[in-house]
Amino acid sequence: MLSIKDLHVSVEGKDILKGLNLEVKPGEVHAIMGPNGSGKSTMAHILAGRDGYELIKGSILYQDQDLFDLSVEERAQRGIFLAMQYPVELPGVNNMTFLKESMNSIRRVNGQDELDAVAFMKLVKEKAALVELPEKLLKRDVNSGFSGGEKKRNEILQMALLEPKLGILDETDSGLDIDALRVVANGVNALRSPQRSMIVVTHYQRLLDYIKPDVVHVLANGRIVRSGGHSLALELEEKGYGWILEEDAA
Amino acid sequence: MNSSIIGQDWFQNTLLSNQPEIEKSKVLAVNNIQAKARNQLKHLVMPNRKQETWRYTDLNSLYEKMFKLNDRKTIDAIDVDEWIFPEQESYRLVMVNGRFNPQLSSLEGLSDRIIISAFSQLSAELQFDAARILQTINSFESDAFAQMNRSLFSDGFYIHVPKNTWIEKPIEIAYVNHSSDDQVLSQPSSLIILENDAQAKVVERYMSLDEAEYFFNGTSDIVLKKNAHLKHYRIQQESHNAYHLSRVALKQKNGSIYKNVNLALGGCWSRMDIQTAFEGQQASCDLQGVYTVRDQQYNDIHIDVKHQQPNCTSQEKFRGIIHGKGRAVFDGRILVSKDAQKTDAQLSNKNLLLVDDAEINTKPQLEIYADDVKCSHGTTVGKIxxxxxxxxxxxxxxxDQAYRMLCLGFAEQVLEAIEDKPIQNYIHGLLSNLL
Incomplete structure (x- = not known):
């Protein structure tokens, strides 16, 4: 599915990723944990194609294709989905119109028929119920006046509609209370399948109680310094990141 | 030669070359209007850039051209295939190259208590009534283009809604232009009067069937009596080569409500002037609009809201989408005089700049002489x-689709307020095609 090799990336002349390696196979859920500023979000952004990052060296293959050959929208059309840490508000752009346009853009390039208004409405209501997003928010402008939790649920709603091959959750748990966290995690779990891979970027272990990862990685100083099972996340919860950073420095 | 002389010469030549056409009018009411305006013009100079309200306006390109009133006796056999409302669900008035076109107009089912008519189709008595009202209102008294409109007065529309009458069907007015032998001077004047407690909905569209070059110089006078309620949509979708100048003068009595949305999209040179005055309390005036600017296009909105009575509300909300290297002007003035306490006046103008090197002149002006008012203004220029x-x-x-969605989203801050779905859909379509 995804193969990142020796990835070096800088932002405004500052090195952020310094030799990142990651292999994700179909159906796997990988958690990326790490202290603030370790490069977790940079990695998520690079995968989605956000600009402002300079590739120094290294490669990313997605479904055996060089990811850097694809534009932002092409990546989305081929199944990469980034649930944003800070979903932007789009004043004047109706949420329903946006969801429909997004879905149909992806269907068009993949040779599928566009959904008509009735079929789309049925589908979107079904998925909105899954993430417990009030229907009235579908009629509003995208994310405008949404609470933090509603914005995150709207992200997961989009993921549920677009059914990506690779879902990347960028600190989706940040700012959520326990109820919202549970709803978001249920939404994500409903999407788990043997064909769909996920990368869950998080600072806290709590989300991983709800979304059980296959592999946990610790990203520090721009590299993955340790990988393990769910128990690694629990260990980090208990001891913090300090000991790993020390071991890595030694 | 300085621009004030150029303007004077241009106007004299225009008057001279159209003289035969004007003299044909045997209608005394029309002659009176023309004569009064010509008299007024003796004290005015044609606009030039030394005048404050015209300083951003490039008039020379207009003054280089000669325009002639349409003198054709026959009615143009054209077809307008694009209407906002179906024929059965609206009243239609059509003017082609400045002449009323009865074939394309339709007023089926109109009660004879209500007047919806071309000026030229009215009885002599009603023509005198309308002419008298126009002369009493005397809007844009010191605007030479407005007086030019009157001095070459040929036709226009008269809408009179008696008291306590609600016209449910919208009135769709189309000012259509198309190429002809001359560059056409189109100068309609319309007069809309809503008596006490009357309601109506009027859509004025300024359009062209081809890329004709012409000068549209029109005035709409509106009087809203007590508790009258008018929705007034104006959609300027002229040809890319058109010169468009249109004015609205509004007078509002107690408790009247005016809701107005302006779309200024077409023309190579376009300016809309709106002047409103409250003549009673508890009245509200809502002016909104979207303008766009493409390469080489000049698009100008001038608004003058006068609060002379207490307890009135006004809102001006305009959005500009600058997608080419042209020029936009927004000049919005609110005057709150000493006695206009408890005035609520809001002005907002935001511009979305999609190219470099375009020019936007935005000039909000609040002049407040009362001490118990709620007023605000704000203008911005931003990018995507x-x-x-x-x-x-x-x-x-x-x-490209994302870009279009964001531009439309920006305009939506104005368009979402449109309560009439067919109009909203029509405008969405126009903007999508444009961007």
């Missing part, structure tokens, strides 16, 4: 937020 673009593209939406 790259974060917004990224968000849409990251959901698979192609770049």
């Amino acid at each position: 937020n790259p974060e917004h673009m990224f968000y849409l593209r990251a959901r698979g939406i192609p770049e």
